[in-house]
Amino acid sequence: MIDIATEIASFNTGREPERLAMKYQLMRTSPFVFLRGTCHLFYHRLPHGSVLEAAPPVWICGDLHLENFGSYKADNGLVYFDMNDFDEACLAPSLFELIRLLTSVLVGAADLHVSRAEALALCHTAVDAYAAALSVGKARWIEEETSQGMVRDLFDALRKSSRVDLLNRRTELKGKKRVLRVDGKKALPVSDKARAEVTAFMDEFASHQDSPEFYRVIDVARRIAGTGSLGVDRYVMLVEGKGSPDGNYLLDLKQALPSSVSPRVKTKQPGWGTEAERVVAIQRRSQAVSQAFLHAVAFRQQPYVLRSLQPSEDRVALSDWDGKLPRLEAVVNNMAELSAWAQLRSGGRQGSAIADELIAFGCRKDWQMPLVELAVQCEAQVIDDWKAYCAAYDSGAFGTLGAAAKTQKA
Template identity: 85%
Template sequence: MIDIAQQIAAFNTGRDPERLAMKYKLMRTSPFVFLRGTCHLFYARLPAGSVLDTSPTVWICGDMHLENFGSYKGDNGLIYFDINDFDEACLAPSLFELIRLLTSVLVGASDLNVSRAEALALCHTAVDAYAAALSVGKARWIEEETSTGMVRDLFDALHARTRVDYLNRRCELKGKRRVLRIDGKKALPVDDSTREKVTAFMDDFASHLETPGFYRVLDVARRIAGTGSLGVDRYVMLVEGKGSPDGNYLLDLKQALPSSVVPHVKTKQPKWASEAQRVVAVQHRVQAVSQAFLHSVEHEKRPYVLRGLQPSEDRVALSSWDGKLPRLEAVVNSMAELCAWAQLRSGGREGSAIADELIAFGSRKDWQLPLIELATQCETQIAADWKTYCDAFDGGAFKVEVKA
C-alpha cells in the first residue's frame, strides 16, 4: 500500500521551504488542486495492463489538465492558444495524456460548479473530439482567427493589455526605475549572493547574443507560479529590454527536474543532454509555433529553462462558463483536439508513432468507453488520496520550517 504522506514528502524533498509550504497549503484546498500538485502520484496509481497500454507511443506533455493550456506569443509574433507546460514531457502511450485530462474534468467539476452528469458528458465529448482529430490525421492550431467561445473571449481580452500595464502589476517604480514587487503572491526576495549569481549567469548568457544590453538585469526575485512546481528553484528577472522604465521585460529561469512520468512507462526514452533540453525540445515539437524566447541553459551546473514572460500569457477563465454547458464543452473539446494535434505534429520523432498509426487508432471505437471508466476510477482514487492527505496535513505531517 502506498503511504501518501511519505510519497509526497519524498517527492518534494529539497525544495525551497517557503514556496513548498505554499504548495502544501494549496493542495489542501480541493481535490483538483491536489491533482495538479501530485502528478507523480497520479501516474504511480495508474493500473498496469489497462486500456492505456493499447495506445500508440507519442510525445506527451505529461501533466495534462484543465489549467495547462493558455495563450502565448509565438516566435513569429502571433498569439496562440495551446498546451503550455512541458516539465513532465516524455514518450508514453497516447492515452496517458487523455486520461489525465479526463480525470481533471471529473475531479475539477466541483470547483467549476459542474454537476456529475455534466462532467461525464464533457468527458464523452472530449474523447469524441480527440478521436475525430486523430482520425483526420492533420495537425491544426488555435489562433485568434480560428478561436471561438471562451477562448475567443481570452483573445479579445488580450487586446486591452499593454506592456506598461503588465509591468505595473508585477513591478513598482522607485524614482525613474522599476523594481520587482515583492508581494508574497508572485514574488519573494532573494539574498545578495543569489542575486549576484543569477545576474552573472544572465550577463554571460547575454554576452553571446546580438543585443546583450537588452538583457541587462535590473532586479531578481524568487518566482511564485503554478502548483506542481512550487518550491522548485525558480526566478523572475527584470531586464532592461527596450529601455527603462516602460520598455523593460520579464524573464523566467526555472530548474528542470526529471519527468515524474518516466518511471511509470515502459517506453525507452531518448538520451537527452539535460532535463532542460528535454523540456524545450518536446515543446518545440508539439506546439504549432514555438514560444518566443525559449532556451535550455545551465546555471550553477544544473539544467534550467529560460523563457520570456509576456503580457499575452494567460489562461481561459473556465469559471466564466455561466451555466451554459456548450461554452464549457467547446473549451474542453479544443483542449482534446490540441492533444491530438500535438501528437500528430510530433509523430515519427525518436520513437513516436507516425500519422498512419495515430489515424488508425483514432478511428477505433474499442478504447473510448474503457478510458472514461478508467477516468472515473482515477477520480475515486484521487478523492481518497486527498482525504488521506488532508488528515495528514491537518495533523501537522506537512509542516515546513521556514527561516525568517
C-alpha cells in the same frame, strides 16, 4: 499500500521550504488542486494492463489538466492558445495524456460548479474531439482568428491589454526605473548572493546573443507560480528589453527536474543531454510555434529552462462558463484537440508513432468508453488520496502549517 504523506514528502525532498509550504497549503484546499500538485502520484496510481498501454507512443506534455493551457506570445510575435507546461514531458502511450485531462474534468467539477452528469458529458465529448482530430491527421493550432467562445474571450481581453499592463501588475515604478513587486503572491525576495548569481548568468547568456543589452538585468525575485512545481528553484527577471521603463521584459528561469511520468511507462526513452534539453525539445516539437525566448541553459551547473514569463492571467477563466455547458464544452474540446495536434505534429520523432498510426488509432472505437470508465476510477482514487493527505496535513505531518491548520480548524 502507499503511505500518502511519505510518498508526497519523499517526492518533494530538497525543494525550497518556503514555496514548498505554499504548495502543501494549496493542495489542502481541494481535490483538483491536489491533483495538480501530485502528477507523480497520479501516474503511480494508474492501473497496469489498462486500455492506456495499447495506445501508440507519442510525445506528451505529461501533466495535462484544465489549468495547463493558456495563451503565450511566440517567437514569431503572434499569440497562441496551447499547452503551456512541459516539465513532465516524455515519450508515452498517447492516452496517458488524455486520461489525466479527463480525470481533471471529473475532479475539478466541484470547483467549476459542474454537475456529475455534465462532467461525464464533457469527458465523452472531449474523447470524441480528440479521436476526430487524430483521424483527420493534420495538426492545427488556435490563434485569435481561429478561436471561439471562452478562448475568444481570452484573446479579446489580451487585445485590450498590453505588455505595459503586465509590467504594471508585476513591477513598481521608482522614478523612471521599474523594480519587481515582491508581494508574497507572485514573487518573493531573493538573497544578495542569488541576485548576483542570476545577474552573472544572464550577463554570460547575453554575451552570446545578437542584442546583449536586451538581457541586462534590472531586478530579480523568486517566482511563485503553478502548484506542482512550487519549491523548485525558480526566478523572475526584469530585463532592459527595448528600453526602460516601458520597454522592459519579464523572463522566467526555472530548474528542470526529471520527468515523474517516464519511470511509470514502459516506453523506452531517448537519451537527453540534460533535463532542460528534454523539456525544450518536446515543447518546440509539440507547439505550433515555440514560446518566445525559450532556451535550455545551465545555471549553477544544473539544467534550467529560460523563457518569457507567462502570467496566470493569460489562462481561460473556466469559472465564467455562465451555466452554459456548450461554452465549457468548447474549451475542453479545444484542449483535447490541442493534445491530438501536438501528437500529430511531433509524430515520427525519436520513436513516436507516425501520422498513419495515429490516424488509424483515432478511427478506432474500442478505447473511448473504457478510457472514460478508467477516468472515473482515477477520480475516485484522487479523492481518496486527497482525503488521506488532508488527514496527514491536519495532523502536522507536513510541518508547522499543517499543525496550524489543525489548530485553526479546531
